[in-house]
Structures are given as structure tokens and as C-alpha cells.
Amino acid sequence: MILARENTTMTSGVRQTGPRKRILVTACCLGLFAAQWAQAQEQQATTTATESSAQEQDVNTLDAVVVTGIRQSIAKSVETKNESNSIVEAISAEDIGKLPDLSIADSISRLPGLATQRVDGRSQVINIRGMSEQFAGTLLNGREQVSTGDSRGVEFDQYPAELINAVTVYKTPDAALIGQGLSGTVDLQTIRPLDFGERRIVFSGHGEKNSLGEVSADGDDKGYRASASYVDQFADNTVGVALGIARISSPFQEEHYKAWWWADLDAVDWGDPPQAGRPANAIALQGSEGWVKSRDLTRDGVMGVLEFKPNETYHGILDLYYSKFDQDEVMHGTMWSNDPWFVGENGAGVTYSNATTTTIDGHQVVTGGTLNNVQPIVRNDSNTREDKLYSAGWSNTFKWDKYTLGADLSYSRAERNQSVLELYAGRLDGQSIDFNLGAGPGFNQYSLPDMADPNAVYLWDPQHYGHDGRLEDSRQEDTIKAFRLALNRTVDSDFLRSYDVGVNFNKRTKEKVATVYFADLPNGRAPQLVDPSDLNSPTSLGFVGMGDVLSFNPRRLLNEYYDVYVSESNDDLRKDFTVEEDVKTFYFRANLDMDLTDRIRLRGNAGVQYIRTDQESTGFNAASTLSSQTLGTSYGDILPSLNLVADFGDGWMLRFGAAKTLMRPPINYLSADSSAGVSTTAPFVWSGSGGNPTLEPYRARAFDLSFEKYFGEGNYVGLALFYKELETYIYRQNFPNWDFSEYTPDPNGPVPVSNFGNFSTWANGTGGLMRGVELSTALSGNTFHPALDGFGAQLNVSYTESSIDPDPNDSSLGTDTIPGLSKIVANATVYYEKHGFSARLSQRYRDRYRGEYSALFGQRQYRFTLSERTLDLQLNYDFPESSPLSGLSVLLQANNLTNEPFRTEVSESTGTGLFFPEEYTEYGRQYLIGFRYKL
Template identity: 35%
Template sequence: MKNFKPSLIRAALMTSGFAFGASPALAQEAATDQAASDVEVIQVSGIRASLQKSQAIKMSETSIVEVVTAEDIGKLPDSSIAESIARLPGLAAQRLDGRASSISIRGLGENFSAATFNGREQVSLGDNRGVEFDVYPSEIMNEVVVYKTPEASLMTQGIGGTIDMRTVKPLRHGEQTMSVTLRGENNDIGKLNPDGEDTGWRGSFAYIDQFKDDTVGVAFAYAHMQSPNNEERFNTWGWPDGTIGGMKPFVRSAELTRDTFMGVLEFIPSDNLQINIDALYIDFKDEQLLRGPEIPAAWGDAGITVDSTNQGFSQTGTIGSDGSPVGVVIRNDVTNREADLTALGFNLQYDINDSWSMEFDAAYSKVERQTWSLEAYAGSGRGPANRLPESIDFTFADDNQSVDLDPDLNYGDPNVIQLGNPQAWGWGNLLDPNSDLDQDGFINTPTVDDELTTLKVAATKVMESGIISSVEFGAYYSDRTKEKKDSGYYLTLPGSLDENGNVDGYQLAIPDEYRVPNVSLDFIGFGEMVAFDSFRFWQDGNYREYDSAITDPGRSQNTWTVDETVLTAYVKANIEGELGDIPVRGNAGVQVVQIDQSSDGFTSRRLADRTLDINPVSGGDKFTEILPSVNLIFDVAEDQLVRMGVARTMSRSRMDRMNASSGELGFNEQVGIWSGGIANPELRPIMSDQFDLTYENYFHEEGYVALAYFYKSLSDWQLNVPTLVDTSDLTPPDGFDPAPIGVLSSWENVGDGKVSGFEFSLSLTGGMFSEALEGFGGIFSATFLDSSIEFDLEVPTDTSGGVSTQSYEITVPGLSDEVYNATVYYERDGFEARVSYRSRSNFYGEVSGLSLVRQPVDVFGSDLVDAQISYDFSESDIEALHGLTLTLQAQNLTDEPFVTGHSTDSPLNVRDVQRFGRNYLFGASYQF
């Protein structure tokens, strides 16, 4: 039998002290140690060392993976985990507030992939399972491994893949190390709000040591980040018949503050016992100031005059007139989000004898998140009857991604713009249900608690002969509870209501103690607008608060608890043999997964006095899925591999879709029918039967080429499906005919589909071609994707009960047809420089909408360029500076905007344009 022979890459890395972390490939290390002793080692550092390590892990894994590793302690190649991951072949990131956050794998977004920390499933800050990767600082990570194909011992899976973030192992690190990093940060778009920031800083400290004859290892890291972010934003309500319906341009200033503590204890009291304990705590705060005008147009009561058009879209004209004032709402909004994440893990591995070993793992993680999202309104008068004359001339850019406004009113004059409700946004307070002028602001205050406990017991039996080298089997248990409480309050100025709850034309001049300097909106030609500290104004009790849950059924519908218990039994056979003269290795196994899911929520029914009758409701389901998997690696030539994977995997449902809460039927005046939503706590996972085929050629210790094809056959897809109901006994609003048929929508497992694609990746080093090019190199990848989901729905054809069955085809959310990544670098004699490029085509993404509810949108493609230079004084003749590295980073060098559309059918159908400017970071790190 032919045994697998480690390449120069793996052997060289083992002699340099590198360890491969907690991966299924660990069983191969003993063989590698022996081979390493006969290899001449060429010492490299920085990005070249990182690429070698990543390449070695990729080569040794039995699953198809992508890897990014730290260049040094606390130094991943980028300033965030998300940016590093997004550069890997087949992966792409969606930006959130200018930062890479959610990750898609092979076109499947965050809700179709799993994220783990040291191999353990993680709770999340959001309303669902998707992890926001910018929460995790790069300074505490040693490596990130992305599993594109599953195997039976991988407990947390998704149809897209699994992203495992790993910390350092102090005993495998092998030496005492202390590292200190300090960086300053500047956002070159400037401080767009007078009370915002455009400078910040980041710092970290890491300590690794070994004691008791290398039987006890400790690692500790602390990282602090205070990162500014500013944004010029142009937002449209929509384009009815090509005419602007309304717009909401504003400037945003944000500061993300994050403190992270990480600790690892590794204890090996004997040759056959190993204990690992790790802990992580993250304190996360995101404070955002948003100021700008909300301008009704075609969908407002002032009307609009269009003078010229561009491809059917209004380009120039006037909103409002002297006799029909616009009613601009001057917004001073604040969003503050605070969260605490705690994760604890305990792992014990015990070798019973040469043939048997066992593992026990226990973990606990929890997130507590609180959000305050405040809207504060001001204008030239309360309601249409009291507004000052105002009109605004507009000229849109040719691409509709910006506008130039020429208002005839001075919105920066505090004598003109005062607190109040210029648009007659009324919620109907309980004293006067017919009032329509009493909403002077609103605040959303949702909370999310997410708690997860996992246990794993496993054993491995080493076989003495035969094609099966070992067998792994075990059981995994997880218990997760996620709770969301959605609350919000209408805000009314106390002086606007009389003793009967009636509203007059009351306005309040902004008190001087809350005023801040005016905000410039010159980027849209609007001039200045008044600004004040609305959050402190609210905190000081200057508004009356009315609980929106009394009259808004959406609050109870969006309040829920989901409990999920998962029990997984698995067995995996590790394979090492030959097929003819070709060595073959890999694994084959199966998981049997039993899921018990339940949800508690509420149903609501509107009463005659406009209040709601709210009652608790529960639901759930219990079911079992069988997930087989096979991964085979054929060593077709020296350092050339052909990988094949066949598997069935699943992505458990989003939690907000599993909730038991239901809403009531409401009359939709736009289409003249009753509509509403019902819950489905019995929603099943999305399934995928997948095939993967990859060719990898590791032609150099710093170079490889890979070609991959994959196909995923999807079933049990989730869609929000309408169901027709009899509404003939319901009375519509005045002026509308009775509608005998209504629509209740719920998430259902409907439709089948596929995702397929090709991936190409290449890593090169200049030294392969010429000594003159030593130090130069590049990493390149391209991904080409195709997807479709097909389903049939019964839809109404009229309001009299007519229906028809129609067939539909959609693309998978989060999928870009084309994704490109490229990094070109130079590293020699302590100097390092690199330029990175990321590109993706249009895709269907998600953003926060009204009341912070996640809203699907069409996202236009983007091209991002980052750069970095550094110098390591350890390569210099200045001995006193050895250990010091200076680094300069530049992000978003081309100032690429984030653009979404109401539809991508026309590039002019723009919904939102966010421009963030460039971020520059300069700092120093010192390693002892």
C-alpha cells in the first residue's frame, strides 16, 4: 500500500513550529513530523508565511476548504475577519455601514451558512442565525477555515458551508510571546455631523507562555477598537411611473466601540490526556447619528412638476409650490446598539490506548442586545394648514445616484424650523383616535437574547490494517433559545395635546441646551439644516410616550421566543488506500439529526376602539434528517490532487420565520383586498444534495492552482406563500367595495432549485520565474455562479374570487453571478506592500427597513480596492528596534459606494446610495 507523502510545504511548516489547529487532519501530523526532519527549511515571514500555512492546511484537509492564517500573533492580513474571509475563492461580503459584515459562500448568503468559534456553533447579534463577522476582532484570531464540503464529524453545517474561526493553541505555539499593537484611524470623508467623529484608534495586547515543562500553556488577548464611520446617503422612496415618489438624503456619523477579552488554557498532564479551556467576551457598542430632510414628492400632498426626463425617469423639476408647500420633515435621528457576547468552551481528549481515544466537549455562549432607534421630527409648521410656503427645485445626476436640490426655504434657521409634525403623520392616540397630527417622533427599542449550550461525546478507533485507517463516532447535543421583544413608542410633544387629546398647530423651538451647530448638506445642494441632540432630549423626558403595541399588531407579531434542541449521532470512517496505482484518502460517514423546535408568540385581533386583543400562542415540530457524506482525495501525481465530495446537508430555518406569532387581516387600499401574515413554527430546513469536484496542483511551496466545479440540488426552499381566505363578512374602509377574497401569507417549504458554479484560484510567487522577482507574488480567484428556484403558486386574478396557478422562477438570495478577488504583494528584507481587489456583480441582499425589520433589496455590483505597506525592523541593522513593525493601511481607495435599487431591471431605479469615503490606518506593533 502506498502511503501519502507530505510535500515540502507541510514538512517545512512543521519544522518551523506551525500547528494545524483543531481540524480533522490532525491525525496526519505524526507522519509529517518524521518527514520534516529530512527537509531543508527556507525561513519566510509575513504574508508569504501566512500563504504557506494556509496552503498546507488546504492541502491536508480531507474536506474542500479555503484558509486564511495570521501572519503573526494578532495579525491577520486585514483589519477585520470579514475582509480576510471575503478574499477567499468563492466567498463574497456584503457591506454594512461601510464595513464588510455578512459573508456568502458560493452564492449562498449568511442564512445558508454556519459559523463556529474553535469548532463550536455561535450565537448571533442579529435576529437570526447569521453571524456579523465584524463583531469578531482579527487581533484574536490565528486562522479561519472555510469548509465548502461537509463531513460527518463537522457538527455545525449549512448548505453554503461552515466558517470556523480559531484562536491560538499556546503549547503548539511553543514559545513565550508578547505582542502590542496600536493604530490610529481616519475617515477621509470628514466629520459629517458636528457631534460625530472622523478619527479613532485600535489597540491590542497578546501574551502566550508555557509552564511546567511545557505541560501548561496560556494565551491571553485584549483588543480595543474605537472606529469612526461617516456616510453621505441618498435614499428614494420609489419611482412611480418613473417620477420620484420622495427622497430621504442624510449624513450619518457613527462610532463602533468594541472591547474584546480572550483567554486560552491548555493543559497536558500526561502523554495521553489533553485539556483545553477557552473564553471569549465582547462588549460591542455602535452609535449612529443620522440627520437630513425627508422630502415627499409624487407620493406627497404637495405634488411635483417634472420639466425633463432621462430614459423615462424624472430628471429636473420642482416639488411643491407657494400654494402647496412641500412639508419637508427635518430628521435628527439616532441609533444606538449595545451588545455583550460571552462564549466559554471546555475540551478534553484522552487516549485510552494505542487503538482507542475519546473526546468530550462542552460549550456555552450568550448574547444580550439592546437597540434604541430614535426618530425626531421638525419642520416649518405642524400639518398642511400651518406650513410655511416652500418648494424645492431638483436635478438628478444621469445615473440617478445623486441629486442637486435648490430649496427656497432656509432649513438652517432655528426660527423657521421647529420641533413638530409637518407631514401630519398621525397614529391616533387613545384619547382622540381620529387625530392625525400627534406623531412628533418615534423610538424603536427591541431587545434580543440568544443562549446556546452544546455537548459532544466522541470516540476514535484506529484500525491496524485495511483501507479504513480509523473510525470516529459520537453524539452531539445543542439547546438554543432565542428571544426577541419588539417594542416601540410614539413620541408627542407635551404642549401639542389639550385635555381632550386634540392637536392644534403647536410647535416647539429647539431649546438652546440641546442645540448643536448646523449640519451641512452641500453634497445634495441643500445647504444647512438645524441640528440638536435628540437622544438627550428624549432621555430628559421631553416627549410623551405611547406604547405602539396597543394599536400596532406588528409589535406582537415581531415578538417571539424560539427554542431548538438538536441531537446528532454520527459515524465516520477515515480512508487510506489506493485505486490501482493512485493513493486514495478521505472519509465517508453519516449524521442522523433529530430536531425538536418550538416557538411561543402572540396573536392579535383589533377591537372596535382600535386597541388590540392579544393572546399567547405556541407551536412547533419534531423531525429527523439523515445526512450522508463522502470526501475522497486522489493523489494523481506528486503534489497534485483530485478531490470529490458527495453529500446531503441542510440549513436550519431562520428563527424569525419559525416564530409562532401571527398578525391580523388588514385592508390593503392599494390593491383593494384584505391581507395579513400567519406564522409557521413547523417550518423545515432547506436541504441540499451536492456534488463537488476539484483539481489542485501544489507546484511550489508558495504556489498552487485549483479548478473546481460544484452543483447543489436544493429542495424544501422557503418562500412567503399567499393563501386565499374568505373575507366576504369583513367591512372595508369607506369608498371601497367589499372584497370576498383575502390573502394570508406564511413562510412555507415550497419549490426546488439548484446552485452551480465554477471556481478558479491561483497563487504565484515571483521567485518561481526569476531571482530578480523574488518577493513578488499574487493570489487570484474567479467564481462564476448560476442559480434558479422554481415553484408554483395559486394567485388571485380579481377581487371576486378568481384564481389561477402560475409558475415562477427566482434566483437565490445573496448570489452574484460573478465574483473576483486579487491580491498582488511584494515582501522582502522586512518591507511588505500589497494591493487587494474585490469585485462582485449584482445580488439580492438584506438591509434594515422600517422598525429595524430586515428587508430584501437588490444590491448593485461593486469593486473595492484596499492597500497596505509595512516595515519590520527585525530585518534591519538597528538592533534596538528589532520586534517593531510599522504599518499603513488604506481601505476603499476608490470610494466605491454601496448602491441598492428598487429593482435591478434598470440601473436608474435607484433606492439607496451610500458613500463612505476612504479609511486610513497607521500604527505600530511590537513583539517581544
């Protein structure tokens, strides 16, 4: 699949995308039309009001909303956006435990300027305004949350949508908001039972199926989801209780192909041996892989809320949340290297025969032929993961006279235990592989010998890794303990409504420990056949023409066939670290409310935070003498913020925000690990690399402007502009005059010529700008014409650009985008809801971006991810109150209707500037059918 890219042309290595402008122009025209129509409606409403006072309508509030379901959810969300003093986006559940999507990440990603990054086929992390999840803050009921990954980015698939009642995304900072991010802050909210005002019991259940079917004998394509919730009030509505439980057992299937790397090996002098039959000066693929994965996810979530409000003086709320997330994954596939450096068992390298080339942008690319003397490895992997997430918070509010005192105590902890096992097999001699690399999107095609023959495929190390299997067990724990005091005082003033002062103490500790084992066959690692009783049915890789591969349960074989022992390199030892942060936040906020004129009301807030951070890390100094080291630093920041809303009446609003913001470095960057050594060839100089516990945050100045028009029930159109100037950014940098005097050279190695050399680490550097525009609207059909009653749409599109180059020292990549930046992000939802029936069709689009993913052996890796369009459908019917089935709803949902593939590309390795296809993976469609019953 050569240079396969939808609607994209390449000229001299520069990408050009025509449809982007058309998407943006279409959305802008729609917004302008809606605004003009809204103005006409307001004029008509004014005329009608003078004729009949009985038809008066206040378009500035949504207090009279009486619709239910989708329209009610949209109306509540629009109301939240309307009434906020900040620039926010919001989601509100249609009913208890009924958010618009079954995935909380999917729901959030439909908001203007937000996008989700798919991981293993499901939405997992959120990118806000073109910045990766590392730049976003995540709260649960206003409290900062830990992460189950090895950094700060929260994985939203840990939070069942059935237990979340609303979400607010703050795009502008607020001095009283603790734990906010640089790109934005996501606040997940559970229900408040006293606000709900009535008893409600809800049960739901869904069956689930993946369209790819069972891709392997030990996989499953069927699952289920079930949830139940209970909300009630007691003692004259002074005590409220909410309980919820949700379980998901979900199958995910995967058909995967990946091209390893591309290069014209004649264009550079890498000392590579010649390859017979390879066309001279042609770009060739140097390795390939194909596999299938079956992934079973089981998640149990529990939510509890106890609310107590005996009088107007005291209000207490106890929130508890727990989730347990188990993932069992099996992989069966094959892969090989065919670069000039690979030498087979017979001592010969890989050669080509009958090679054909295609001219692409003036370069010859090998697209077909036969590879000879390749030794494909058959991989059977078993990966398990168990995540546990705990969160508890106890808030107490005391009111007297003009004062309100709040005290909040919270605790959040995440635990992850992960085990990654891979075992190797293959034929004993070199093989010939026919290949055909197509020019269009899809899977490439290969022809392999029978890799499932139990009499010819042995357990051994065909690719010469130096071991016959590898196991890595890791454990990490992330804990936040926090306490907050806040005081609010109302003020009798023409411009100042009240002010807030507060302090928050936050202690965070993140620990990670990993152990690596090698598995070797006995008798000097002699190849061994697998007993037929230990084999599963062969797994088909027919989607890439690779035929069947030998398949087995590697956990079962590990103790039966292998000797297992600990074997850790310096890189493995450096994975262990502890990072501690003590963060003290002091803030003041003045809440403004005044009438500028008879028609213009100004509200908002102005405030400042002072944040004092003390951080330290302990990690391994993996030099010749292994030892631990503890390093750290302290710093303080003053962060002013301003949010103003000018309400011109008749639904017209102008919002302005200005602030200084920060985001502390990714936690894994702060690891105190390091490794160093002396070169084994003259001039015998030191070199090393490691983390940096003395890093300071990303810091930025942000400015926002938003024009909004609200009309009718749940209708609005908005145009937002934002500008962020990042004063600092964190880069991987080289320090050529690093002092290595505290490192001990290998006593059996060469003597260094001096104590100075090159050290590579993360460091603060200059930043750059980010800017963008967002257009969004929510429209109901009956606002235009009574015949359209029940129809509606939510549409948004955003454009973001940045001057930041995250790899300024890597000239081979040119100017890269920062992680998470898609220049174009668009969402469209159209729906119909009437007489109990509802239908919703939603599509998400994001432009190509630079994603951050888990890579080989648990490391993090940036990959150029191509554009995605995912389409979801939901059909629902609520039985009417007159029916014996009143309270029952039935639902049919299809996610990823078009089976949108996950695609990445990689730059050619010898500086041509061309990008070639890297990964192409399909996950299939997810179908759900189920019910929901409420009492």
C-alpha cells in the same frame, strides 16, 4: 442619477454585462498558464534531482517553510488546503494576532467563492457560493456560534481579527463536523499555546481617521485600535496559556442619498389625484432623502486559552471568548414625499412646474423641474446598540491503545440591547424644491429653502406621520448549550485508517422583545421652536445641494420637549417572540487511506449524520383579542457524506465530494406571531399573516469536484466545480383557504361571511439548482525567476448561477436571484515582502446581488445591490534583529482607497421592467497608522 450602472446596458429590462466574461477568461488563462508552467517546473525538478540529491525537494509538503510574514501565512493556508480531506479554503495569521486584514470579515471574503456584504460601510456578513449568510454555519474552535442579529447569520465584526489565529472554510460537508451550513461552514480558530512552542508577548496600537472628516458637529472622524497578547508554556511544555485583549474605537462617516420609488402613475388606476404640471405618462420619482451619519464603534474583545497535556493519555483545552460591541450613531437629514396622495397643511397636494423629461429605453422620465407645496421633514436620529458575546468551551481528549475519546462542553450567548429614536422638525408651510436628476453615477442635486433657520424650522410632524417622534427599544438574547461525545478507533487495514462515532446535543433559545413609544409635543401637538441653547451647529447636506439642516441631540430634547407614551400596533407586538430548538446529532465516519496504484493514493472519509430537531415558538396572536400562542414541530434527517482525494503525486490532486445537507430556517421565520382581521368592505372576508413555527429546513444534495496542483512553497492552482440541488426552499406564500375559526373577530366590526380566508406566511416549497466554477491560485515570484523573489500574488474568480426564484408569487419582480448571489466574485492580492519591508494591495469585486438588510422599524428587506470594487493597501516594515528596534513593526493601511459607494436600485412600480437608482452612499476612506511590538 438615472439608470447609472457601470459597464451595464439595458435592453427591454434585461441586463447585459460584457466585462464579466473578460474577467473570467483572464483568470482562467492565468490558471492554465500557471498549471503549464508548474508542469514544466516539475519536469525540470525531476532532472535536477537525478543530477544532485542535495537539491531534492518534496513538493507534496510544506514542512520546510522558513519564510515569515505574508509568505509564511500563505504557505500555511495552502498547506491546510492541501492536507484536508474536504474541499476547504484557509487563512493563517502571519504571527500571533496578525491576520492579513484588520477586519476578520475582510480576510474571509478574499477566499475563492466568498464575498462580504457591506453594512454601514464595513464588512459584516459572509456570503458563500452565492448564498446569503443565513445558509452558512459559523463555528468558533469547532463549536456552533450564536448571532447578535435576529436570525442565524453571524455578524463577523463581533470577532476582532487580532484574537483569531486562523480560519478554515469547509465547502463540502464532513460527517464529524457539527453545526455545518448548507452553503459552507466557517470555523474561526484561536491559538493553541502548546502548538506554538515558545513564549511570545505582542503589543500593537493604531490611530485611525476617516477621509470624510466630521460630517456633523456631534460626529468624530478619528479613532484608535489597540491590542495585546501573551502566549507561554510551563511545566516542561505540559501547560500552555494564551491571553489576548483587543479594543477598537472606530469612526464611520456616511453621506447618503436615496430615491424612494419610481412610477408612471398614469399607467395604472390607483385612484391617485391629478398632479398639475407633471408630464403625462412619464415616470417620476415619488420621494427623496438625504442625510449624514456619524457612527462611533467601540469594541472590547478578550480571549483566553488554558491548555493542559500532562502525558500522551490526556489533553484538555479551556477556551474563553468575550466581546462587547457598542455603537452610537447620530443622523441629521431631510426627506419628503411628493406623490399625489400627500396633502400639505394648506389642503393642497404637490404640483410640478417647469418639468423636463429624458427618454430612457423608450420611456419618458422626469429628470428636472420644481416641486411645489412639499413639506420636507428634518430628521434628527440617535441610535444606540450594545452587543455582548460570550463563548466558552472545555474539550477533553483521552487516548489509550487504539482509542481516542473526546468530550466537549460548550456555551455561547449573545445579547443585544438596541434603541432607535427619531424626532421630526420642519417649516410650517409648503415649500418649492428645484431638482436635477443626473444621468451619471453620483448624488442627485436639489435646491431647498433654509432648513436650518432656528426661527423658521419648528418641532412638529410635517409629513403627517401621526406623531412627533418615535422611539423603539428592543432586546434579544440568543443562547446555545451543547455537549459532544466522540470516539475514534484506529484500524489496521489496507483501506480503512480509523472510524469515528459521536453524538452532539444542542439546545438553542432565542428571545426578542421590542417596545415602541411615540413622542408628542404638548398643547395639542402645537409646533414649537427649539431653544438655541439646545441646538448644535447646522449640518451641511451640500453634497446633494440640500443646504444646511437644523441639528440637535434628540436624546436631550426627548424628555425636555415631548410627552412620551407606549403606542404599539399589531406589527410592533408581533416582533416579540421566543424560539427554542433541541437538536440531537448522531454520526459515523470512516476515514479512508489506501494506495490504488504505485502512483495514486486515495484518502478521504465516508459517513452519515442523523439529526433530530424539535422546535417550538411562542409569539403574539395579535388579532382583536391579544393572546400568546405556542406552536412547533419535530423532524429527522439522514445526511450521508463522502469526501475523496486522489493524490497522483508531484502535487497533482483530484477531490470529489457528495453529500446531503440542510440548513434550518432563519429564526425570525419561526416566530409564532400572527395577526388577522376581517375586511371592512364587502364581502367581509378574513385575511392575516404571520410566522411559521412548523417550517422544516432547506435541504439540498451537493456535489463538488476540484482539480489542484501544488508546487514549490505555498504555490498552487485549483479549479473547482460545484452543483447543489435544493430539494426545498422557503417562500412567502398565500393560503386562500386558511381556517380562521380560532380567531376572534372585532366585536365592533363586520361579521365575516365564513371562517375561511387568505393567510400569508413562510412555507416550504420546491427548490432549484445552484452551480458554479471557481478558479484560484497562489503564486510566489521566485518560483518563476530569482529576480522576482519577494513578489507574489493570490488570485481567484468564481461564477455562480441559480434557477431558484425566491419570489415566485410576485410577478412584478420577474425572476429574482436568491439573496447573496453575485454571479461573478473575484479577488486579487499582489504583494512584495523582502528585507523587512512588505506591501500588499488587495481588491475585492462582487457582481450585483440581492442583499438582505435591516429596514424600516427593524424589519428585514431585500434590496438589489449593485456591483462593488473595494481596494485596500497595507505597508509594513519590520526592524531587523540587528537593530536596537528589533521586534518593532510599523504599519500604514488604507481601506476603501477608491471610496467605493454603496449603490442599490429599485424596479419601477408599474411594470415597465426598468430599474432605477435607489440608494447612493459614500463612507469615505479609512486610514490607519500604527505599530506592533513583539517580545
